[in-house]
Amino acid sequence: MKTSTSLIRTKLERISSYEDARAKARYALPRALFDYIDGGSEGEYTMRRNVEAFEELVWRPKQAIYHEQIDTATEVLGTKLSMPVMTAPCGGMRLVHPDGDIGLVKASGNFGICHIASAVSGFPLEEIAASHPGPKWFQLYRLGSRPLMESLVHRAQAAGFGAIVVTVDSVVVGYREKDYRNGFSFNMRVDLKNMARMAPRVVTRPRWLYHYWRDGMPFQISNTMPVEGGEALPLSAMGRTDLSHSPTWDDIEWIRANWEGPLVVKGVMGAEDARRAVDAGADGIVISNHGGRQLEGAPATIDVLPKIAAEVGGETTILLDSGVRRANDVARAVALGAHAVLIGRMSVYGLALGGEAGVTRMLKLLHQELVRTLRLLGVGSIHDLNPSFIDGTLPGRAAPNPSTR
Numbered sequence: 441m442k443t444s445t446s447l448i449r450t451k452l453e454r455i456s457s458y459e460d461a462r463a464k465a466r467y468a469l470p471r472a473l474f475d476y477i478d479g480g481s482e483g484e485y486t487m488r489r490n491v492e493a494f495e496e497l498v499w500r501p502k503q504a505i506y507h508e509q510i511d512t513a514t515e516v517l518g519t520k521l522s523m524p525v526m527t528a529p530c531g532g533m534r535l536v537h538p539d540g541d542i543g544l545v546k547a548s549g550n551f552g553i554c555h556i557a558s559a560v561s562g563f564p565l566e567e568i569a570a571s572h573p574g575p576k577w578f579q580l581y582r583l584g585s586r587p588l589m590e591s592l593v594h595r596a597q598a599a600g601f602g603a604i605v606v607t608v609d610s611v612v613v614g615y616r617e618k619d620y621r622n623g624f625s626f627n628m629r630v631d632l633k634n635m636a637r638m639a640p641r642v643v644t645r646p647r648w649l650y651h652y653w654r655d656g657m658p659f660q661i662s663n664t665m666p667v668e669g670g671e672a673l674p675l676s677a678m679g680r681t682d683l684s685h686s687p688t689w690d691d692i693e694w695i696r697a698n699w700e701g702p703l704v705v706k707g708v709m710g711a712e713d714a715r716r717a718v719d720a721g722a723d724g725i726v727i728s729n730h731g732g733r734q735l736e737g738a739p740a741t742i743d744v745l746p747k748i749a750a751e752v753g754g755e756t757t758i759l760l761d762s763g764v765r766r767a768n769d770v771a772r773a774v775a776l777g778a779h780a781v782l783i784g785r786m787s788v789y790g791l792a793l794g795g796e797a798g799v800t801r802m803l804k805l806l807h808q809e810l811v812r813t814l815r816l817l818g819v820g821s822i823h824d825l826n827p828s829f830i831d832g833t834l835p836g837r838a839a840p841n842p843s844t845r
Protein backbone atom coordinates (compact mmCIF):
# COMPACT_ATOMS: atom_id res chain seq x y z
CA MET A 441 0.00 0.00 0.00
CA LYS A 442 1.21 3.45 -0.82
CA THR A 443 2.06 5.81 2.07
CA SER A 444 0.38 9.21 2.11
CA THR A 445 3.72 10.90 1.24
CA SER A 446 4.15 8.84 -1.90
CA LEU A 447 0.50 9.45 -2.79
CA ILE A 448 1.07 13.21 -2.52
CA ARG A 449 4.22 12.84 -4.63
CA THR A 450 2.29 10.92 -7.28
CA LYS A 451 -0.37 13.64 -7.28
CA LEU A 452 2.29 16.32 -7.68
CA GLU A 453 3.94 14.37 -10.50
CA ARG A 454 0.63 14.60 -12.39
CA ILE A 455 0.79 18.41 -12.55
CA SER A 456 1.40 19.04 -16.23
CA SER A 457 1.71 22.81 -16.53
CA TYR A 458 1.22 26.20 -14.89
CA GLU A 459 -2.44 26.24 -15.92
CA ASP A 460 -2.93 22.77 -14.47
CA ALA A 461 -1.37 23.83 -11.15
CA ARG A 462 -3.47 26.99 -11.12
CA ALA A 463 -6.69 25.02 -11.69
CA LYS A 464 -5.81 22.61 -8.88
CA ALA A 465 -4.83 25.44 -6.52
CA ARG A 466 -8.26 26.98 -7.06
CA TYR A 467 -9.74 23.92 -5.33
CA ALA A 468 -7.04 23.67 -2.68
CA LEU A 469 -7.19 27.24 -1.36
CA PRO A 470 -10.01 29.33 0.11
CA ARG A 471 -11.44 31.60 -2.55
CA ALA A 472 -10.14 34.82 -1.00
CA LEU A 473 -6.60 33.45 -0.79
CA PHE A 474 -6.64 32.09 -4.33
CA ASP A 475 -7.84 35.48 -5.59
CA TYR A 476 -5.13 37.27 -3.60
CA ILE A 477 -2.51 35.25 -5.49
CA ASP A 478 -4.20 35.07 -8.86
CA GLY A 479 -5.58 38.58 -9.14
CA GLY A 480 -4.15 41.77 -10.52
CA SER A 481 -4.99 45.41 -10.04
CA GLU A 482 -8.10 47.17 -11.35
CA GLY A 483 -9.29 45.69 -14.69
CA GLU A 484 -6.29 43.30 -14.83
CA TYR A 485 -5.32 44.48 -18.32
CA THR A 486 -1.61 44.60 -17.49
CA MET A 487 -1.76 41.18 -15.88
CA ARG A 488 -3.33 39.62 -19.00
CA ARG A 489 -1.05 41.55 -21.32
CA ASN A 490 2.04 40.12 -19.56
CA VAL A 491 1.05 36.65 -20.74
CA GLU A 492 -0.25 37.62 -24.19
CA ALA A 493 2.94 39.49 -25.02
CA PHE A 494 5.02 36.35 -24.46
CA GLU A 495 2.62 34.26 -26.53
CA GLU A 496 2.83 36.66 -29.45
CA LEU A 497 6.59 36.26 -29.91
CA VAL A 498 7.38 33.61 -32.50
CA TRP A 499 10.62 31.65 -32.93
CA ARG A 500 13.01 31.22 -35.83
CA PRO A 501 14.63 27.86 -34.95
CA LYS A 502 17.76 26.28 -36.42
CA GLN A 503 16.62 22.92 -37.73
CA ALA A 504 18.26 19.49 -38.17
CA ILE A 505 20.73 20.02 -35.32
CA TYR A 506 20.83 17.63 -32.37
CA HIS A 507 22.74 18.56 -29.23
CA GLU A 508 23.32 15.65 -26.91
CA GLN A 509 24.23 17.88 -23.99
CA ILE A 510 22.09 20.89 -23.16
CA ASP A 511 23.57 23.52 -20.87
CA THR A 512 21.00 25.53 -18.92
CA ALA A 513 23.34 26.79 -16.18
CA THR A 514 24.24 30.41 -15.72
CA GLU A 515 25.58 32.86 -13.14
CA VAL A 516 23.90 36.07 -12.03
CA LEU A 517 25.80 38.60 -9.90
CA GLY A 518 28.02 35.88 -8.50
CA THR A 519 25.11 33.49 -7.82
CA LYS A 520 25.28 30.22 -9.73
CA LEU A 521 21.97 28.98 -11.15
CA SER A 522 21.18 25.58 -12.68
CA MET A 523 18.81 27.43 -15.04
CA PRO A 524 18.16 31.14 -15.60
CA VAL A 525 15.28 31.21 -13.14
CA MET A 526 14.80 32.46 -9.58
CA THR A 527 11.77 32.25 -7.32
CA ALA A 528 10.33 35.74 -6.85
CA PRO A 529 9.67 37.42 -3.51
CA CYS A 530 6.04 36.88 -2.55
CA GLY A 531 4.49 38.11 0.67
CA GLY A 532 1.95 36.17 2.73
CA MET A 533 3.30 32.73 1.76
CA ARG A 534 2.73 31.21 5.17
CA LEU A 535 -1.00 31.64 4.58
CA VAL A 536 -0.65 29.55 1.43
CA HIS A 537 1.17 26.66 3.11
CA PRO A 538 2.96 26.25 6.47
CA ASP A 539 6.23 25.64 4.59
CA GLY A 540 5.88 29.22 3.31
CA ASP A 541 9.09 31.05 2.48
CA ILE A 542 11.19 28.25 3.96
CA GLY A 543 9.65 25.78 1.50
CA LEU A 544 10.53 28.16 -1.31
CA VAL A 545 14.13 28.56 -0.14
CA LYS A 546 14.64 24.81 0.27
CA ALA A 547 13.05 23.82 -3.04
CA SER A 548 15.01 26.51 -4.87
CA GLY A 549 18.29 25.69 -3.10
CA ASN A 550 17.98 21.97 -3.75
CA PHE A 551 17.28 22.70 -7.41
CA GLY A 552 20.37 24.88 -7.68
CA ILE A 553 18.54 28.17 -8.10
CA CYS A 554 18.09 31.20 -5.85
CA HIS A 555 15.04 32.31 -3.85
CA ILE A 556 14.44 35.98 -3.16
CA ALA A 557 12.82 36.23 0.27
CA SER A 558 10.08 38.85 0.63
CA ALA A 559 10.33 41.58 3.25
CA VAL A 560 6.75 40.67 4.22
CA SER A 561 7.45 36.99 4.78
CA GLY A 562 5.70 34.84 7.35
CA PHE A 563 9.01 33.82 8.93
CA PRO A 564 11.70 36.17 10.28
CA LEU A 565 14.43 36.71 7.68
CA GLU A 566 17.06 35.13 9.96
CA GLU A 567 15.08 31.89 10.08
CA ILE A 568 14.73 31.88 6.29
CA ALA A 569 18.47 32.48 5.83
CA ALA A 570 19.40 29.68 8.22
CA SER A 571 16.98 27.16 6.73
CA HIS A 572 19.11 26.16 3.74
CA PRO A 573 22.72 26.66 2.68
CA GLY A 574 21.69 27.44 -0.93
CA PRO A 575 21.74 30.92 -2.46
CA LYS A 576 19.16 33.44 -1.32
CA TRP A 577 18.63 37.14 -1.79
CA PHE A 578 16.54 39.53 0.30
CA GLN A 579 13.79 41.77 -1.09
CA LEU A 580 13.29 45.08 0.67
CA TYR A 581 10.25 47.29 1.20
CA ARG A 582 10.36 50.54 3.10
CA LEU A 583 7.27 49.52 5.08
CA GLY A 584 6.38 53.11 5.77
CA SER A 585 9.38 53.99 7.88
CA ARG A 586 13.04 54.70 7.22
CA PRO A 587 14.29 53.24 10.55
CA LEU A 588 12.38 50.03 9.83
CA MET A 589 13.89 49.86 6.35
CA GLU A 590 17.40 50.51 7.68
CA SER A 591 17.07 47.83 10.31
CA LEU A 592 15.99 45.31 7.66
CA VAL A 593 19.06 46.14 5.58
CA HIS A 594 21.40 45.56 8.53
CA ARG A 595 19.63 42.37 9.53
CA ALA A 596 19.66 40.96 5.98
CA GLN A 597 23.40 41.66 5.77
CA ALA A 598 24.07 39.99 9.13
CA ALA A 599 21.94 37.00 8.15
CA GLY A 600 24.11 36.43 5.06
CA PHE A 601 21.77 37.14 2.15
CA GLY A 602 23.76 37.30 -1.09
CA ALA A 603 22.10 40.38 -2.61
CA ILE A 604 19.47 42.97 -1.77
CA VAL A 605 16.52 43.53 -4.12
CA VAL A 606 14.79 46.87 -3.62
CA THR A 607 11.20 46.93 -4.88
CA VAL A 608 10.33 50.37 -6.24
CA ASP A 609 6.88 49.86 -7.76
CA SER A 610 4.91 49.79 -4.52
CA VAL A 611 4.84 53.23 -2.93
CA VAL A 612 1.24 52.23 -2.22
CA VAL A 613 -0.46 48.89 -2.83
CA GLY A 614 -2.35 48.59 -6.14
CA TYR A 615 -6.14 48.42 -6.05
CA ARG A 616 -6.96 44.73 -6.33
CA GLU A 617 -10.70 44.60 -6.78
CA LYS A 618 -11.07 40.90 -6.05
CA ASP A 619 -9.44 41.37 -2.63
CA TYR A 620 -11.81 44.25 -1.94
CA ARG A 621 -14.85 42.19 -2.95
CA ASN A 622 -13.71 39.19 -0.91
CA GLY A 623 -13.03 41.30 2.14
CA PHE A 624 -9.46 40.00 1.99
CA SER A 625 -7.38 42.99 2.76
CA PHE A 626 -4.15 43.86 4.41
CA ASN A 627 -6.38 45.34 7.11
CA MET A 628 -7.70 41.92 7.98
CA ARG A 629 -6.84 40.36 11.32
CA VAL A 630 -7.24 36.85 12.59
CA ASP A 631 -9.96 37.61 15.14
CA LEU A 632 -13.28 36.01 15.93
CA LYS A 633 -15.31 38.44 13.84
CA ASN A 634 -13.24 37.85 10.69
CA MET A 635 -13.07 34.14 11.28
CA ALA A 636 -16.86 33.94 11.50
CA ARG A 637 -17.17 35.97 8.31
CA MET A 638 -14.69 33.79 6.40
CA ALA A 639 -15.89 30.48 7.89
CA PRO A 640 -18.35 29.44 5.15
CA ARG A 641 -15.66 29.88 2.49
CA VAL A 642 -12.91 28.24 4.51
CA VAL A 643 -14.67 25.08 5.72
CA THR A 644 -14.91 23.87 2.14
CA ARG A 645 -11.08 23.70 2.11
CA PRO A 646 -10.52 21.44 5.17
CA ARG A 647 -6.99 20.44 4.22
CA TRP A 648 -5.87 24.06 3.97
CA LEU A 649 -7.75 24.90 7.20
CA TYR A 650 -6.09 22.03 9.06
CA HIS A 651 -2.63 23.13 7.90
CA TYR A 652 -3.30 26.77 8.84
CA TRP A 653 -4.67 25.83 12.25
CA ARG A 654 -1.69 23.51 12.94
CA ASP A 655 0.63 26.39 12.01
CA GLY A 656 -0.93 28.63 14.66
CA MET A 657 -2.94 30.76 12.20
CA PRO A 658 -0.18 33.30 11.41
CA PHE A 659 -1.18 36.63 9.85
CA GLN A 660 1.63 39.06 10.42
CA ILE A 661 4.85 40.49 9.03
CA SER A 662 7.39 38.60 11.08
CA ASN A 663 10.27 40.86 10.09
CA THR A 664 8.82 43.85 11.90
CA MET A 665 8.78 42.19 15.32
CA PRO A 666 11.99 43.47 16.91
CA VAL A 667 11.45 47.07 15.76
CA GLU A 668 7.92 47.12 17.11
CA GLY A 669 9.10 46.04 20.56
CA GLY A 670 8.24 42.38 20.19
CA GLU A 671 4.80 42.96 18.71
CA ALA A 672 4.51 41.93 15.04
CA LEU A 673 2.90 44.45 12.72
CA PRO A 674 -0.20 43.01 11.08
CA LEU A 675 -0.17 42.90 7.29
CA SER A 676 -2.47 45.92 7.62
CA ALA A 677 0.70 48.02 7.74
CA MET A 678 0.92 47.50 3.98
CA GLY A 679 -2.58 48.90 3.49
CA ARG A 680 -1.62 52.43 4.59
CA THR A 681 -1.50 54.97 1.81
CA ASP A 682 -0.06 57.85 3.83
CA LEU A 683 3.45 56.35 3.89
CA SER A 684 5.68 54.98 1.15
CA HIS A 685 6.27 51.25 1.18
CA SER A 686 8.84 51.41 -1.60
CA PRO A 687 12.26 52.91 -1.03
CA THR A 688 12.75 56.20 -2.92
CA TRP A 689 15.91 57.13 -4.87
CA ASP A 690 17.22 58.86 -1.71
CA ASP A 691 16.72 55.67 0.23
CA ILE A 692 18.49 53.71 -2.52
CA GLU A 693 21.55 55.96 -2.16
CA TRP A 694 21.61 55.16 1.54
CA ILE A 695 21.20 51.44 0.84
CA ARG A 696 24.05 51.52 -1.69
CA ALA A 697 26.33 53.11 0.88
CA ASN A 698 25.34 50.65 3.60
CA TRP A 699 24.94 47.33 1.79
CA GLU A 700 28.01 45.28 0.97
CA GLY A 701 27.19 43.16 -2.04
CA PRO A 702 25.02 43.29 -5.14
CA LEU A 703 22.12 45.74 -5.16
CA VAL A 704 19.21 45.08 -7.52
CA VAL A 705 16.31 47.45 -8.24
CA LYS A 706 13.02 45.61 -8.88
CA GLY A 707 10.11 47.22 -10.70
CA VAL A 708 11.96 49.17 -13.40
CA MET A 709 9.72 49.58 -16.46
CA GLY A 710 11.50 52.10 -18.68
CA ALA A 711 14.93 52.96 -20.06
CA GLU A 712 15.13 56.21 -18.02
CA ASP A 713 14.58 54.50 -14.69
CA ALA A 714 16.99 51.74 -15.74
CA ARG A 715 19.64 54.40 -16.34
CA ARG A 716 18.78 56.04 -13.02
CA ALA A 717 19.18 52.73 -11.20
CA VAL A 718 22.59 52.16 -12.78
CA ASP A 719 23.65 55.71 -11.89
CA ALA A 720 22.51 55.11 -8.30
CA GLY A 721 24.95 52.20 -8.11
CA ALA A 722 22.64 49.26 -8.79
CA ASP A 723 24.36 46.12 -10.07
CA GLY A 724 21.17 44.82 -11.59
CA ILE A 725 17.52 45.56 -12.31
CA VAL A 726 14.38 43.49 -12.43
CA ILE A 727 12.06 44.59 -15.20
CA SER A 728 8.78 43.96 -13.40
CA ASN A 729 5.24 45.26 -13.15
CA HIS A 730 4.71 43.11 -10.05
CA GLY A 731 2.78 40.53 -12.07
CA GLY A 732 0.17 43.17 -13.00
CA ARG A 733 -0.63 43.80 -9.35
CA GLN A 734 0.45 47.43 -9.08
CA LEU A 735 0.02 50.11 -11.79
CA GLU A 736 -2.82 49.13 -14.14
CA GLY A 737 -1.96 50.18 -17.68
CA ALA A 738 1.76 49.47 -17.31
CA PRO A 739 3.11 47.69 -20.38
CA ALA A 740 4.04 44.01 -20.48
CA THR A 741 7.60 43.48 -19.29
CA ILE A 742 8.70 41.50 -22.35
CA ASP A 743 7.51 44.43 -24.51
CA VAL A 744 9.84 46.90 -22.79
CA LEU A 745 12.82 44.52 -22.46
CA PRO A 746 14.43 45.34 -25.85
CA LYS A 747 14.44 49.11 -25.17
CA ILE A 748 15.87 48.69 -21.70
CA ALA A 749 18.48 46.20 -22.92
CA ALA A 750 19.50 48.74 -25.55
CA GLU A 751 19.98 51.40 -22.84
CA VAL A 752 21.78 49.49 -20.07
CA GLY A 753 22.32 45.95 -21.37
CA GLY A 754 26.09 46.23 -21.60
CA GLU A 755 26.45 47.75 -18.13
CA THR A 756 24.15 45.91 -15.79
CA THR A 757 22.45 42.61 -15.10
CA ILE A 758 18.91 42.46 -16.41
CA LEU A 759 16.33 40.23 -14.78
CA LEU A 760 12.67 40.12 -15.76
CA ASP A 761 9.42 38.84 -14.33
CA SER A 762 5.64 39.07 -14.78
CA GLY A 763 3.83 36.60 -16.98
CA VAL A 764 6.44 33.82 -17.16
CA ARG A 765 4.31 30.68 -17.42
CA ARG A 766 6.53 28.27 -19.35
CA ALA A 767 10.19 27.61 -20.06
CA ASN A 768 9.40 28.84 -23.55
CA ASP A 769 8.91 32.28 -21.94
CA VAL A 770 12.20 31.92 -20.06
CA ALA A 771 13.96 31.27 -23.38
CA ARG A 772 12.17 34.19 -25.07
CA ALA A 773 13.26 36.58 -22.31
CA VAL A 774 16.86 35.34 -22.45
CA ALA A 775 16.89 35.64 -26.26
CA LEU A 776 15.83 39.29 -25.97
CA GLY A 777 18.46 40.25 -23.39
CA ALA A 778 17.47 39.06 -19.90
CA HIS A 779 20.11 37.21 -17.88
CA ALA A 780 17.45 35.33 -15.93
CA VAL A 781 13.76 35.54 -14.99
CA LEU A 782 11.81 35.41 -11.74
CA ILE A 783 8.70 33.28 -11.36
CA GLY A 784 5.98 34.43 -8.97
CA ARG A 785 2.60 32.72 -9.22
CA MET A 786 4.11 29.60 -10.76
CA SER A 787 6.05 28.73 -7.60
CA VAL A 788 3.23 29.94 -5.35
CA TYR A 789 0.75 27.48 -6.89
CA GLY A 790 3.31 24.71 -6.43
CA LEU A 791 3.61 25.75 -2.78
CA ALA A 792 -0.18 25.68 -2.40
CA LEU A 793 -0.38 22.14 -3.76
CA GLY A 794 2.46 20.50 -1.87
CA GLY A 795 4.61 22.94 0.10
CA GLU A 796 8.30 22.51 -0.68
CA ALA A 797 7.65 19.39 -2.80
CA GLY A 798 5.07 21.29 -4.87
CA VAL A 799 7.58 24.05 -5.64
CA THR A 800 10.12 21.39 -6.62
CA ARG A 801 7.57 19.89 -9.02
CA MET A 802 7.08 23.25 -10.77
CA LEU A 803 10.85 23.77 -11.07
CA LYS A 804 11.30 20.26 -12.49
CA LEU A 805 8.61 20.92 -15.08
CA LEU A 806 10.28 24.19 -16.03
CA HIS A 807 13.70 22.60 -16.38
CA GLN A 808 12.47 19.66 -18.49
CA GLU A 809 10.59 22.08 -20.71
CA LEU A 810 13.62 24.34 -21.04
CA VAL A 811 15.85 21.47 -22.19
CA ARG A 812 13.22 20.43 -24.74
CA THR A 813 12.75 24.00 -26.00
CA LEU A 814 16.51 24.50 -26.47
CA ARG A 815 16.73 21.21 -28.38
CA LEU A 816 13.84 22.23 -30.63
CA LEU A 817 15.52 25.58 -31.24
CA GLY A 818 18.73 23.81 -32.25
CA VAL A 819 20.94 25.29 -29.52
CA GLY A 820 23.09 23.47 -27.00
CA SER A 821 23.29 26.23 -24.42
CA ILE A 822 21.03 28.91 -23.02
CA HIS A 823 23.91 31.32 -23.74
CA ASP A 824 23.58 30.72 -27.50
CA LEU A 825 20.17 32.41 -27.63
CA ASN A 826 20.03 35.91 -29.08
CA PRO A 827 17.42 38.17 -30.73
CA SER A 828 17.96 36.53 -34.14
CA PHE A 829 15.99 33.55 -32.81
CA ILE A 830 12.88 35.70 -32.53
CA ASP A 831 11.23 35.85 -35.93
CA GLY A 832 8.87 38.62 -34.96
CA THR A 833 5.40 38.65 -33.55
CA LEU A 834 2.01 37.34 -34.46
CA PRO A 835 0.09 39.81 -36.64
CA GLY A 836 -1.13 42.97 -35.01
CA ARG A 837 1.92 43.83 -32.97
CA ALA A 838 5.11 45.78 -33.56
CA ALA A 839 8.20 43.57 -33.71
CA PRO A 840 10.83 43.99 -30.96
CA ASN A 841 14.07 45.49 -32.10
CA PRO A 842 16.42 42.55 -32.77
CA SER A 843 19.54 44.72 -32.64
CA THR A 844 19.47 45.24 -28.91
CA ARG A 845 21.70 42.48 -27.65
Ligand SMILES: Cc1cc2nc3c(=O)[nH]c(=O)nc-3n(C[C@H](O)[C@H](O)[C@H](O)COP(=O)(O)O)c2cc1C
Binds near residue numbers: 559
Ligand atom coordinates in the same frame (compact mmCIF):
# COMPACT_ATOMS: atom_id res chain seq x y z
C1 LIG B 1 0.90 36.60 -3.94
C2 LIG B 1 2.01 37.52 -4.38
C3 LIG B 1 2.70 38.25 -3.43
C4 LIG B 1 3.75 39.10 -3.85
N1 LIG B 1 4.49 39.75 -2.90
C5 LIG B 1 5.57 40.49 -3.27
C6 LIG B 1 6.45 41.04 -2.30
O1 LIG B 1 6.28 40.86 -1.10
N2 LIG B 1 7.50 41.76 -2.76
C7 LIG B 1 7.74 41.97 -4.10
O2 LIG B 1 8.72 42.65 -4.47
N3 LIG B 1 6.94 41.42 -5.03
C8 LIG B 1 5.88 40.68 -4.66
N4 LIG B 1 5.10 40.07 -5.61
C9 LIG B 1 5.46 40.21 -7.03
C10 LIG B 1 6.43 39.09 -7.43
O3 LIG B 1 7.68 39.25 -6.83
C11 LIG B 1 6.65 39.08 -8.96
O4 LIG B 1 7.08 40.34 -9.37
C12 LIG B 1 5.40 38.69 -9.73
O5 LIG B 1 4.67 37.69 -9.07
C13 LIG B 1 5.80 38.18 -11.11
O6 LIG B 1 4.69 37.89 -11.89
P1 LIG B 1 4.08 36.42 -12.11
O7 LIG B 1 3.31 36.10 -10.86
O8 LIG B 1 3.21 36.62 -13.29
O9 LIG B 1 5.23 35.48 -12.32
C14 LIG B 1 4.05 39.23 -5.23
C15 LIG B 1 3.33 38.49 -6.17
C16 LIG B 1 2.33 37.63 -5.76
C17 LIG B 1 1.60 36.83 -6.80
